[in-house]
Amino acid sequence: MALIVHKYGGTSMGSTERIRNVAKRVAKWVRAGHQLVVVPSAMSGETNRLLGLAKELFPGTPSDAVCRELDMLASTGEQVSVGLLSIALQAEGVPAVSFTGWQVPVRTDSAYTKARIESIADERVRGELAAGKVVVITGFQGIDDKGHITTLGRGGSDTSAVAVAAALKADECLIYTDVDGVYTTDPRVVPEARRLRSVSFEEMLEMASMGSKVLQIRSVEFAGKYHVPLRVLSSFTPWDIPIEEEARSGTLITFEEDEKMEQAIVSGIAFNRDEAKISILGVPDRPGIAFQILGAVADANIEVDVIIQNVSHEGKTDFSFTVHRNDYARTMEVLKTQVLPNLGTDRVEGDTRICKVSIVGIGMRSHGGIASKMFRALAEDGINIQMISTSEIKTSVVIDEKYMELAVRALHRAFELDQPPAPAQ
Amino acid sequence: MALIVHKYGGTSMGSTERIRNVAKRVAKWVRAGHQLVVVPSAMSGETNRLLGLAKELFPGTPSDAVCRELDMLASTGEQVSVGLLSIALQAEGVPAVSFTGWQVPVRTDSAYTKARIESIADERVRGELAAGKVVVITGFQGIDDKGHITTLGRGGSDTSAVAVAAALKADECLIYTDVDGVYTTDPRVVPEARRLRSVSFEEMLEMASMGSKVLQIRSVEFAGKYHVPLRVLSSFTPWDIPIEEEARSGTLITFEEDEKMEQAIVSGIAFNRDEAKISILGVPDRPGIAFQILGAVADANIEVDVIIQNVSHEGKTDFSFTVHRNDYARTMEVLKTQVLPNLGTDRVEGDTRICKVSIVGIGMRSHGGIASKMFRALAEDGINIQMISTSEIKTSVVIDEKYMELAVRALHRAFELDQPPAPAQ
Numbered sequence: 073m074a075l076i077v078h079k080y081g082g083t084s085m086g087s088t089e090r091i092r093n094v095a096k097r098v099a100k101w102v103r104a105g106h107q108l109v110v111v112p113s114a115m116s117g118e119t120n121r122l123l124g125l126a127k128e129l130f131p132g133t134p135s136d137a138v139c140r141e142l143d144m145l146a147s148t149g150e151q152v153s154v155g156l157l158s159i160a161l162q163a164e165g166v167p168a169v170s171f172t173g174w175q176v177p178v179r180t181d182s183a184y185t186k187a188r189i190e191s192i193a194d195e196r197v198r199g200e201l202a203a204g205k206v207v208v209i210t211g212f213q214g215i216d217d218k219g220h221i222t223t224l225g226r227g228g229s230d231t232s233a234v235a236v237a238a239a240l241k242a243d244e245c246l247i248y249t250d251v252d253g254v255y256t257t258d259p260r261v262v263p264e265a266r267r268l269r270s271v272s273f274e275e276m277l278e279m280a281s282m283g284s285k286v287l288q289i290r291s292v293e294f295a296g297k298y299h300v301p302l303r304v305l306s307s308f309t310p311w312d313i314p315i316e317e318e319a320r321s322g323t324l325i326t327f328e329e330d331e332k333m334e335q336a337i338v339s340g341i342a343f344n345r346d347e348a349k350i351s352i353l354g355v356p357d358r359p360g361i362a363f364q365i366l367g368a369v370a371d372a373n374i375e376v377d378v379i380i381q382n383v384s385h386e387g388k389t390d391f392s393f394t395v396h397r398n399d400y401a402r403t404m405e406v407l408k409t410q411v412l413p414n415l416g417t418d419r420v421e422g423d424t425r426i427c428k429v430s431i432v433g434i435g436m437r438s439h440g441g442i443a444s445k446m447f448r449a450l451a452e453d454g455i456n457i458q459m460i461s462t463s464e465i466k467t468s469v470v471i472d473e474k475y476m477e478l479a480v481r482a483l484h485r486a487f488e489l490d491q492p493p494a495p496a497q
Numbered sequence: 498m499a500l501i502v503h504k505y506g507g508t509s510m511g512s513t514e515r516i517r518n519v520a521k522r523v524a525k526w527v528r529a530g531h532q533l534v535v536v537p538s539a540m541s542g543e544t545n546r547l548l549g550l551a552k553e554l555f556p557g558t559p560s561d562a563v564c565r566e567l568d569m570l571a572s573t574g575e576q577v578s579v580g581l582l583s584i585a586l587q588a589e590g591v592p593a594v595s596f597t598g599w600q601v602p603v604r605t606d607s608a609y610t611k612a613r614i615e616s617i618a619d620e621r622v623r624g625e626l627a628a629g630k631v632v633v634i635t636g637f638q639g640i641d642d643k644g645h646i647t648t649l650g651r652g653g654s655d656t657s658a659v660a661v662a663a664a665l666k667a668d669e670c671l672i673y674t675d676v677d678g679v680y681t682t683d684p685r686v687v688p689e690a691r692r693l694r695s696v697s698f699e700e701m702l703e704m705a706s707m708g709s710k711v712l713q714i715r716s717v718e719f720a721g722k723y724h725v726p727l728r729v730l731s732s733f734t735p736w737d738i739p740i741e742e743e744a745r746s747g748t749l750i751t752f753e754e755d756e757k758m759e760q761a762i763v764s765g766i767a768f769n770r771d772e773a774k775i776s777i778l779g780v781p782d783r784p785g786i787a788f789q790i791l792g793a794v795a796d797a798n799i800e801v802d803v804i805i806q807n808v809s810h811e812g813k814t815d816f817s818f819t820v821h822r823n824d825y826a827r828t829m830e831v832l833k834t835q836v837l838p839n840l841g842t843d844r845v846e847g848d849t850r851i852c853k854v855s856i857v858g859i860g861m862r863s864h865g866g867i868a869s870k871m872f873r874a875l876a877e878d879g880i881n882i883q884m885i886s887t888s889e890i891k892t893s894v895v896i897d898e899k900y901m902e903l904a905v906r907a908l909h910r911a912f913e914l915d916q917p918p919a920p921a922q
Binding site: 088122126128137138140147154156167168220221 | 513516517520547550551553554555560562563565566567569570572573576577579580581583584585587588592593594595597599600644645646
């Protein structure tokens with residue numbers, strides 16, 4: 073008997089017919105002798121519908137007091153889901169009980185609409201499990217120390233599921249989603265993309281942050297911190313496939329360094345065209361310049377991704393960074409009004425028509441020549457590189473967005489990602 | 498400065514446009530210097546939508562564990578409303594904060610889907626009022642002593658509003674609804690029906706229980722018990738009518754016996770065609786018979802309204818009662834299988850095509866001849882009376898349902914309810 077956490081996305085909960093299928097799948101696991109905790113998302117479209125109503129009533133930027141009410145509002149989507157799933161389970165003859173975030177309780181800070189989980193009590197949940205029930209817990213939400221409802225931000229149900237699994241020391245956390253695992257890259261761009269049977273936590277983190285929308289990045293961080301074995305698998309397989317087959321499907325996210333993993337040097341190609349690039353030219357090369365520029369940007373609550381500053385010539389340097397495209401205009405405004413006047417330059421350039429393409433692989437740590445292989449593959453297809461940024465297990469380039477698909481396919485081929493990796497040594 | 502509770506029904510909350518109008522109306526009261534607590538219902542149709550989804554998943558009779566989940570589900574409708582109204586108030590520049598039943602907390606028993614309020618804490622609400630905020634509280638729900646969400650049953654938001662007003666010792670509780678007050682009878686049946694400027698608590702109780710759907714009967718009981726001044730008024734008047742005019746509109750439900758009330762003997766005509774009549778004939782007239790018959794009916798959770806047993810002839814009597822039409826078939830089944838075999842009779846008759854018409858008036862206590870005036874009016878129109886039942890302030894008759902409108906109009910005319918009453922003496 074194992075303690076298993078299942079998480080189902082909004083699509084899986086999108087109708088009573090689908091909820092019934094989720095209940096049948098959970099019932100299959102229960103009948104195989106496991107203890108089950110299930111974390112469902114809101115029915116697809118529901119959170120957007122609720123926040124849309126709020127936006128009609130308050131079109132401006134919400135204050136903290138309004139954000140508190142947005143959480144009061146949005147948290148109902150998951151509450152509806154746990155009630156319905158718990159009812160569907162009982163219709164299947166499986167004893168079940170649902171809990172909201174405040175009932176567990178899931179304690180968070182008070183950052184409404186983007187709260188962070190601080191702790192999860194396990195007593196009440198364990199009591200119901202011991203009584204033979206499936207426990208259905210709302211994702212996406214918690215309660216702060218003043219007793220207000222909070223939400224974790226979009227996609228927060230993944231994080232809730234992983235956090236619950238960590239608190240209960242569950243044997244595995246299964247994330248049922250609308251893709252059947254983590255791929256070497258997006259199969260819509262590269263039809264030869266291959267599903268990975270396993271991927272390391274660090275690689276998953278890089279891929280999630282690069283826009284592979286399989287898992288919310290905070291859930292991967294959480295899983296890494298608490299070593300929660302995490303599996304991404306499809307919610308579209310028939311609910312009655314043999315449980316042994318289901319338990320091995322999808323992609324396992326591993327934390328054991330010494331575990332026999334697939335030995336590919338590069339595991340996947342991530343890409344992202346949500347960013348815009350900004351360069352300030354002729355910046356005086358003196359201490360404090362980077363802070364002077366990015367401090368003002370951070371104060372405006374704009375997140376910066378890639379940052380590049382090269383060596384200087386004649387006391388001047390160029391300073392470049394990328395931000396989300398939605399923040400581009402606002403960033404330019406901040407620079408022109410608050411930064412450039414004190415900087416001794418007015419030369420700022422920007423481009424929203426860029427994309428970022430990255431190769432990700434834990435094997436890169438111990439293999440040289442990977443980056444140059446990447447650059448050669450891009451050069452052979454005539455793709456100009458505008459910015460380069462590297463980390464231990466990732467090399468990213470910023471290029472013209474019109475070359476994105478071409479670059480992803482070239483890299484997928486160059487690193488032979490369509491071939492199964494050599495067996496572990 | 499007064500402390501006022503407003504309650505808005507689902508129709509008033511039916512769209513963002515209407516919610517905005519509620520916010521403007523509440524803002525008007527705040528700007529006039531009052532402290533406001535607002536209890537909104539779920540957006541119209543929402544509770545039915547949610548319970549419809551549950552019914553698809555669990556078509557049978559819900560167990561207690563399923564009822565618990567129905568409350569988890571249905572309580573979200575009001576939670577959405579308080580979030581949206583609180584946001585709309587802030588958009589109007591009025592500081593506001595929303596609370597769910599468990600946040601207040603509103604303590605109830607554990608009778609899921611039909612819980613009863615046991616106590617309401619006032620500390621948290623008073624704190625927010627003192628901080629200058631409008632407090633928006635979910636109707637229809639509470640929390641039991643094990644921390645489970647409960648709901649009060651359909652229409653429970655009226656009861657919530659009155660209970661909150663009682664707990665806070667509010668100066669008045671205004672129930673905004675889709676009618677503009679309590680009438681002498683239903684204006685759809687009698688066009689000359691007149692709005693009552695005030696009605697006594699006891700009369701209101703009789704009218705509510707008779708099917709005048711203006712207020713949920715439990716809310717009237719609650720108001721009576723705690724002497725909460727209650728006013729029913731229209732939510733369809735423009736939000737910006739002068740507050741003095743609004744504060745005098747609708748119908749005031751009064752508790753002060755010595756208050757100068759309208760001195761009508763009969764205040765209104767109530768009617769109801771939701772009932773069915775059942776008679777058991779030739780019942781042996783011995784102690785315990787009534788219990789033997791109605792005990793079995795009560796055990797089947799069937800509510801009985803009118804009960805008549807007349808004097809016996811030759812040791813035999815006839816026993817008649819009415820039940821809700823929806824319970825008619827089930828009641829007959831219970832009688833035939835569990836009651837008649839032990840009763841020495843198999844003569845049972847029933848009729849679903851009946852209606853009950855009542856005259857209600859606190860003045861009846863001290864005036865004779867009212868009932869005979871009622872019977873004469875009915876006789877003059879050729880209406881046969883099948884059953885008669887009386888209380889201190891009400892006389893009810895059961896008649897063929899096809900005469901219902903005719904009877905109501907005849908009684909309305911006979912008691913001159915289309916005329917304003919004489920001034921108080």
